[in-house]
Amino acid sequence: MKKVLFVLLFSVLVVGAAFIIFLKSNPPLVMNSYMNPTDDSTIRIVEIENKGLREIELQQILVNDKVPENAELVVSRAEPFEAETKLVGNPNITYHKLRQVDIFPSQYIDRKAIGKQPQHYAVKVEAPTIKKITIKYNYLKMPFTLTAELQATK
Structure with a gap:
């Protein structure tokens, strides 16, 4: 009886460790693109996507390993964040505090519900x-970090 219990407990630990290693080697948050919304080089919009199965909760954003002057989560209920996207005065784009809105998994987003539910996410x-952006977030109650080196614009 003790051997069976030991084997069962050991198997659960091995599977749990393999799951954690898999998650850490394949993080759910990815950066798709970034842009300057204006000619001002001090502001960047970084489009992010949740490739996981559950929601992501943003914790902190660092720019060049320091807390930025301003950081917001941008949610678009329509078009993706591209160079032509109108950010100011657009009724389909809303700005939130980092921890105010969770990032929904992209595979569960209803792409036909344009204007009704979030379609795309970005960080402003x-x-x-701005040379390096670090996003700290929680996924399945575990901490993760996404770091992106940005190229200088010409």
């Missing part, structure tokens, strides 16, 4: 020189 950061 404002800092003097």
